[in-house]
Amino acid sequence: MSTATPTPSTDETSRRDFLYVATGSVAAVGAVSVAWPLISQMNPDASTLAMASSEIDIGAIPAGQIVTVKWRGKPVFIRHRTADEIKAAQDGDNASMPDPATDKSRVQKPEWLIVIGVCTHLGCIPLGNQGEYNGWFCPCHGSVYDTSGRIRKGPAPRNLDVPPYAFLTDTKVKIG
Known part of the structure; x- marks a missing residue:
């Protein structure tokens, strides 16, 4: 008897890759949206x-x-x-x-x-x-x-x- 695990199909691979890319994109947008105000507040104000x-x-x-x-x-x-x-x-x-x-x-x-x-x-x-x-x-x-x-x-x-x-x-x- 063989106990080999089945290999994922091409549909599952592309779906998993899409989830990784989507998750990374959402994380990148979140990081930028948090960092932008922190960096922006370091700029000099209008009177300066x-x-x-x-x-x-x-x-x-x-x-x-x-x-x-x-x-x-x-x-x-x-x-x-x-x-x-x-x-x-x-x-x-x-x-x-x-x-x-x-x-x-x-x-x-x-x-x-x-x-x-x-x-x-x-x-x-x-x-x-x-x-x-x-x-x-x-x-x-x-x-x-x-x-x-x-x-x-x-x-x-x-x-x-x-x-x-x-x-x-x-x-x-x-x-x-």
Whole structure:
């Protein structure tokens, strides 16, 4: 006597395969429907995205003036530099500085300097058109910056930071 088990027919095999695929598909859809809200809640909210970039019309800023705008809750100084300020900044490229940087590496267009207006020492707001180099002066601890936002004297360890920016037109700049 033979005790061999009967082999499943082709109909049963295809039915079993269909059940495996259907069960796997339902499990995958369930996993995605649970994971989607968890991943989606990690995205920044609309108010944060609104602060991510700012477009500023710089056409009305006369040469020699500094305008302060807010970006991500920080002041940003936009300085329309005169020819004398540009020359002074470029002449200072070889001076001894705590954080050496050339003027050309800090600006995209020589007449426009855009820097974050927070002193790199303790986070104070420097005063514009002040100090020995007619740049910025932080009255809290005496840091002196030149017309390129580079630290020249005082306790600040770094130059004023340059935010990411791009000129959209000759009179409009996008920060961020």
